[in-house]
Amino acid sequence: MLLVLFWALAALVLFTTLAPLTGSVAWWVRGWDFPRIHIMVVGVVVAALGAYLGGRVVGAACLALLICVAYQGYRVFPFTTLARTEIPYSPAPADQHISIVSANVLMENTDHEALRALIDREDPDVLLLMETDAKWIAALEGQLSRYSTVIRHPLVNHYGMVFATRLKAIKAETVFLVDDETPTALAELQGPGGRFLFVGLHPRPPVPGTSTKDRDAQIKRAALLADRTYLPVVAMGDFNDVAWSWTSERFKEYGGFRDPRVGRGTLPSFDAKSWYMRFPIDQLYLTDEIGLISFDRLESFGSDHFPMKAVIAVPTKSTEGG
Secondary structure, three states, rough: HHHHHHHHHHHHHHHHHHHHHOOOOOOOHHHHOOOHHHHHHHHHHHHHHHHHHOOEEEEHHHHHHHHHHHHHHHHHHHHOOOOOOOOOOOOOHHHHHHEEEEEEEEOHHHHHHHHHHHHHHHHEEEEEEOOOHHHHHHOHHHHHHOEEEEEEEEEOOOOOEEEEOOOEEEEEEEEEOOOOOOOEEEEEEEOOOOOOEEEEEOOOOOOOOOOHHHHHHHHHHHHHHHOOOOEEEEEEOOOOOOOHHHHHHHHHHHHHHEEEOOOOOOOOEEOOOOOOOOOOOOOEEEEEEOOEEEEEEEEOOOOEEOEEEEEEOOHHHHHHHH
């Protein structure tokens, strides 16, 4: 019985490690990008079981398992406190700080008061909300009315979006990078230090029956859309993709972005309703010119996502852009 269990779990670890290497966009392949830590833990346990069982063939399988564990660890290692940070904290003065809060509200969530209280307390300069339908927007009008620029794009397909800011908006709009059902927020904003571009993303996740082709294309186009040669860029939102995926790596490469999670821990944001299946899919990416003051996960407000808060600073020299 133990031998059967060993081979079944060993096959699972091998498949879930190798399948994403094929480059397939099938949901049942790309979904294995998410639980790399879980696969690593299972691999260690199964290898230990194999060592207990013994045998030459089992020993060879254990070696393969340890290679899988090492590979999974290699992919996740940058998002541990053992790695070198990619973005140092900025010493920018407080009068240059810009606070940003992003939250996937979960369209079916009815605890509007909890999010209202969170927004009242944090009082961010920039607010990005996702999965907002007409009911959510109506429930938050008291908070949204405090902002000088508000873009409301309610949808009933879980991809509605709200963008609000008290900063001067040179331009603020929703654009559609792949289809007309998943909007992206794009804004050129004037901060106390300088100007910058903000990109708010919420592409579709890899779920049964849906490939990641459109999600990957939307993430790539967003990276190329925000021209960092013009102004520094902040990208934030529910990417429906983990920080260690190859899509995220390409996004960083195409856009010249850095990730505040690197060297600071995974800071998982989903699923807020589960203590063991949590992944870092609500992202923050900054180009080199943007200073990082802080990046934190806020408390749950009934959604399946934790809200995320960033405090950044934009250097004065960025006003030269455009």
